[in-house]
Amino acid sequence: MGIRFPHISWNSIRLKLVVGLFVVTVPLLALLIYNHHYSINVVRNQVAISNKNLISLYMGEIDARLEVVEKNILGLATTNYDIQSMGMPNSEDEYQLAKYKVSLYLSNNILFNESIDAFFVFNHERQDLLDGFQSSIAYSERMQVEKNLVQHLNQLANSSEQASHNWYVKKIGNTYYILRTIKSGNLYIGAWVNAQTLLGPMNLINLGANGHALLVNSQGDPLVSANFLQDDQVDLSRGFQQYYLTGSKKNWLVVGKPSQVGKFSLVAIIPNEQILQNLPxxxxxxxxxxxxxxxxxxxxxxxxxxxxxxxxxxxxxxxxxxxxxxxxxxxxxxxxxxxxxxxxxxxxxxxxxxxxxxxxxxxxxxxxxxxELQHLQLQVNPHFFMNSLNILFNLAQVRNYELIQEMTLCLVNYFRFMFRSNLSFVTLQEELQHVINYIRIQEMRFPDQLTCRIDCPDFLKSLQIPPLLIQTFLENSIKHSVTLEEPLHLSVSLDLKETGLSPYVEVVIRDTGKGFSNDVLADIRSGNRVIDEKGEHIGIWNVKKRLLLLYGEEASISCYNGYPNGAVVEIKLPYEEEG
Incomplete structure (x- = not known):
């Protein structure tokens, strides 16, 4: 069953009052909200443009410093004689002398390049690594980087993978480094820098108390520690062509600028409250x-x-x-x-x-x-009384005393039932016993011309029904269908059926006579009394009237002609269990 919504008339007072209130307040409220959000978007857009320009400026400065370092590396690889001697020495003494000079050169050169943390030269054949570090680099970090750098360069040498033509990101331990590597013969010449070192100048940018400047790789992963990113579900993988809002509550503004010389980007993450605090x-x-x-x-x-x-x-x-x-x-x-x-x-x-x-x-x-109910019930009695006297008269004429005795006993049982028929209900067992008694009387009236069969489940026999309900229709069939040419067969079947959640008792009465005429069926279906050349027939109208008084619309009677012949009456009664 679907959901049913209450019906509200368009002309109701409550609908008009509610609609009137909404018509007045909603447009004003919508205008205020729109103006508020428009102001926020204007301020946010200005903040994003300002920080985008600032990030682009710093990213350009970082790229310029890295380009200087890259030119220095290329100069080492192409013009430095000692580097070339290390790659193709004529003797071991020449190699050791060149190695010493290169080591001095790297140590002196690192002093003039504060933008990076170290230069290195690696001879793959000899597994010999020379490097020059900034004095601020801790010894433990230096050892860890040298160890991982040797492994990385060996992997490059032993694979078909070419060295990157740009600066690229390498994770060593829990720290991200940015490397530039150039291959020259058997040598790998390059430089590396801690990602945190490149962010040093960003400390001068005012991003608010909770603002952050980060370096991220091409997948959007931060190159420095940033636990708040996971806590607030900040997404940095959308690219940085335009600014956008991110986070679990869309409370972080992200602007960024990709590097022109490496596979990383500089990103500014600004909290929304920092942006809006400058609103008018x-x-x-x-x-x-x-x-x-x-x-x-x-x-x-x-x-x-x-x-x-x-x-x-x-x-x-x-x-x-x-x-x-x-x-x-x-x-x-x-x-x-x-x-x-x-x-x-x-x-x-x-x-x-x-x-x-x-x-x-x-x-x-x-x-x-x-x-009225009692009067309708008593209307049946005189009609049958005349037929009964006629049967006794005929039996007395032929002096059939045995049948007269049986007939008299049947009449006694019949009228005993009729005398208590002023009750509104009798059990189905009592009604069927009365029907059997009545049929026996008619069988004595029409020998060998009448048979009757009754089918009823035992559990229905205690059901309360109106008296004379079934006998009225059997009497009607006998009155209009018994002839001397063909015997008449009557059948009564009762069964419990159910439509939806309402069980009912169905009583079907059939005969093998000529059936109802069209005029009679029309009168029955319209609820009129049946009147023909033999007079007024009140039996069916009587029962319909009684059922209407007792059950209202819960009971019904249907009359039609069966196939190939005969009349059929279907009676439906509401079923109620005892108690």
């Missing part, structure tokens, strides 16, 4: 007005709901219950405006008067229905 005071005023308007709207709706809509809803709820027949309900005393209190009191007084009138009318209807 009018923006804060608009923000507070927006929040006040948002808070005022539900408060207004709540006031409107309590003062007007709730009293109206209670009144409508009681009216709906009264419309369904529950005239004993009243509007409870709740706090409400004086006008609604007066309406509620007047309404309750009016309903009390209506309830008294309805009770009086209902009692009169009950008395009338009871008298």
């Amino acid at each position: 005071k009018i923006t804060y005023l608009i923000e507070w007005i927006s929040f006040a308007s948002i808070a005022l709207l539900p408060l207004s709706l709540l006031f409107l709901h309590r003062a007007v809509l709730v009293p109206i809803k209670r009144l409508i709820s009681v009216m709906n219950k009264i419309n369904k027949g529950h005239v004993n309900v009243r509007i409870e005393n709740y706090g409400a405006p004086d006008e609604f209190i007066m309406v509620n009191q007047t309404f309750d007084k009016m309903i009390s008067q209506i309830e008294e009138l309805k009770i009086n009318v209902y009692e009169e209807q009950l008395s009338k229905q009871k008298a």
Whole structure:
């Protein structure tokens, strides 16, 4: 079953009040909110452009320093005689002398290049590494870098992979380094720098108390420690063509600039509160007005709901219950405006008067229905009484005393049942026994011309049904269908069936006679009494009237002609278990 939404009329007071309130407040609120967000976007865009220019300036300075270092490395590889001697020495003495001179050159050259941490020269064949470090580099870091650098250069030498033509990122331990390597014969000449060293000048940029400047690789991974990135789900992998907001609450502004000489980028991460703290005071005023308007709207709706809509809803709820027949309900005393209190009191007084009138009318209807029901039941008796006397007269003429005795006993049982038929209900067992007794009387009237079969499950025999329900239709079939040419067969079947959640008892009565005429079927379906050349036939109309009085619309009777012939009557009764 789908969800059902309450129906609200477009002409209802509550809909008009709510819509009117929204029509007035929502456009104003939307304008304030739009203005607020527009101001924020303007300020954020200006901050992003300013920091983008600053980051581009610093990234250009870093690239310029790295280009100078790269030219120095290329000069070593192409013009330094001692480097060439180390690569292709004529003797061991020449190699050791060249190695000594190169070591002095690297140590002196590092003093004039503060932008990097070390120069190195590595002879792959001899597994000999020369390097010149800045004095600020710790010995433990130097040893770790030398060890990993030798492994890295050996991997390059033993693989078909070419050395990168740009500066690239290498992770050694938990620290990221930026390397530039040039191969010259058997030698690898290059330089490396700690990523943190390149960020030194960025300390001069004011990014706020929580702002950060980072170097990131091409995948967006930071090259320095930044735990807040994972904590706030900051994403640095979108590229840096434009600024964007990131984080779990979109509370970080990211601007960046890729390096022109290496596979890394310089990024500024600025907290949103740092950006917005410079907004004009009018923006804060608009923000507070927006929040006040948002808070005022539900408060207004709540006031409107309590003062007007709730009293109206209670009144409508009681009216709906009264419309369904529950005239004993009243509007409870709740706090409400004086006008609604007066309406509620007047309404309750009016309903009390209506309830008294309805009770009086209902009692009169009950008395009338009871008298009418008893009258309808007794209408059957005279009709059958005349037929019974006629049967006894015929049996007396032929002096068949045995059949007269059986007939008399059947009539005694029949009229005993009829004398108690002023009851509204009898058990199905009693009704069927009466039917069997009645059929036996008719079999004695029409020997060898009448048969009857009754099928009923045992669990239904205790069911309460109106008396003479089945016998009326059997009597109707015998009256109109018994002939001397062909015997008549009657059948009665009862079964419990269920449609949806409402079980019912189905009674099907069939005969093999000529069936109903079209005019009779039309009268039955329209609810009229059947009148033909033989007079008025009240049997079917009688039963339909009784079922209507007893069950209302829960019971039904259908009449039609069977195939190939015969009349069929289907009766549906509501099923209720005992108790």
